[in-house]
Amino acid sequence: MDNDAMPQDAWRARIERAEELAQKHAFAAEVLRFYGFIARFQGELFSRLSDRTAELPANCSPSGELPNWLLGGPFQQFLARLRNHAPAKVADRARSLENGPAEVRMLLLNNFWNGLHPQRQEVDEFIARSYLQPYAGFLRGRAEFPQAKHTSTLCPFCGRRPGVGVLRPLGEGGQRSLICSLCLAEWPFRRILCPGCGEENHEKLPVFTAAELAHVRVEGCDSCKTYLKTVDLTRYGLAEPVVDEIAAVPLDLWAQEHGYTKLQANLMQI
Helix, strand or coil: CCHHHCCHHHHHHHHHHHHHHHHHCHHHHHHHHHHHHHHHHHHHHHHHHHCCHHHCCCCCCCCCCCCHHHHCHHHHHHHHHHHHHCCHHHHHHHHHHHHCCHHHHHHHHHHHHCCCCCCCHHHHHHHHHHHHHHHHHHHHHHCCCCCCCCCCCCCCCCCCCEEEEEEEEECCEEEEEEEECCCCCEEECCCCCCCCCCCCCHHHCCEEECHHHCCEEEEECCCCCEEEEEEECCCCCCCCHHHHHHHCHHHHHHHHHCCCEECCCCCCCC
């Protein structure tokens, strides 16, 4: 696979969609505009990665030690932006990391990269995932992995949980896929199957939609009480799944009020 799997234009499309939805839906405007801010940095970092291909790991592994340069200046720049523009809780943590020892910053990123829970889980995970997502996507674009034949709940490249589902037009219906919460890989997944526990009984797999974003749906499971949101491109083909999932905050509130736990929080920790 080549880097066209996640081109620079992908971030531009997400930024534009986030702004469009922020203007339409006041209930999600703040989080969408902050997402747009993050996506701008991610797009810039992805472009910088293209210029440093020779310094990246040859095996494109989604684990192990991160490149030293990625742990240094670019991360400091990201923390400085968060310090100046992020909500108070994130800005305070960014300031602490920026002014603290380099070893703490390196440990935070390497631990997250290798699947270890950050010390301050929610804020640190947001910072690490936001920063490393372009790197994970870049490596994925250079790697060979059995994406088309993959049937697991976990990402075929980096092994992380899916963050959103997608229904893409196929014939007269829709083909379901899952999108990774970290590297944004997409792989086919059976439509009537819980990605949390493997439940196959459609009577235990309720679906809920809301008028505000009718093309986004909650797909719950009454066996494991988890849920995933799916963006239905057969109903609205101009949606950007990652962005539209973030925008559909009312669906998260509905699911949680009915006792479901999200399979994987999105980038904005919703």
